[in-house]
Amino acid sequence: MTTALPRVVSAEEWQTAREALLRKEKDLTRAADRVAAERRRMPMVPFPKPYEFTTADGPKSLLDLFEGRRQLIVYHFMLHPGDTAGCPGCSMIVDNMSHPAHLNARDVTLTVVAPATLPEIESYRDRMGWTVPWVSAAGNDFTADCGVGTLFGLSVFLRDGSDVYRTYFTTDRGGEQFISTLRYLDVTPFGRQEAWEESGHGADGPGSWWRRHDEY
Incomplete structure (x- = not known):
């Protein structure tokens, strides 16, 4: 498929275009800040069941998963009994998880x-x-109580003493915000190379090109 490359312009015209885009990027950043503030003001719901999770260190309750901290982020991964490999999309998200020390x-x-x-x-x-x-x-x-079913999602919990509350949940394209790979692609001229983009550099459906990192 033949597609047009970006226009070649002078340094002055490029700087003008960059400054115009920067104003829009700053507007987007401020809008995201407002949404994040509203997210922090979300009410919370009690999650009183202790549950029992199997871990390499033995059985643990939901409260144990906090490891003494006040906040817990849980990624619900699509790997079910009998599966020999996990979901490629979920795998992309885990590949992009940062070093835990920064969150801790x-x-x-x-x-x-x-x-x-x-x-x-x-x-x-x-x-x-x-x-x-x-x-x-x-x-x-x-998994059922979190409303995930057989799919994926991300839940956030808050601990107040020994009481646990759920404060946030997202799924579907909400998961994109946790994939830094996409953020990097979004600043390139060819973008994600998916059909919905206006760049004309790809015909893939959203996420259809994702592979486990050892399968490319």
């Missing part, structure tokens, strides 16, 4: 939860070379 410094614990058994999780985790904490929700109602 702000009183946040991040963990990945899957309905698969612990041996199935550990096998896939070892294949991918991940070190992010994982736990198994096999045999408990946690």
Whole structure:
């Protein structure tokens, strides 16, 4: 497929275009700040069930997953009993998870939860070379109670003493905000090279080109 490249202009015209775009980027940043503030003001709902998760360190409750911190982010990963490999999209998200020390410094614990058994999780985790904490929700109602079903999502919990509350949930394209790979692609001239973009540099559907990182 032949597509046009960006126009070639003088340095002065490029700077003018850059400054015009920068104004829009700043507007977008401020809009995102307003949404983030509204997200922080969301009400919360009690999550009183203790649950029991299977971990490499033995059984743990939902409260235990906080590791003593006040806030907990849970990524609901699509790896189910009997699966030999996890969802490529979920795998993209885990590939993009940052070093936990930065979250821990702000009183946040991040963990990945899957309905698969612990041996199935550990096998896939070892294949991918991940070190992010994982736990198994096999045999408990946690995934169902979070409304995830057989799909994926991200939940946020807050601990007040020994009481646990759910404060946030997102799924579908809401997960894109946690994929830095897409943020990098969005600043390139060819973008994500997906059909919905106006760049004309691709025919793929959203996310259809994603692969596990050892399958490209």
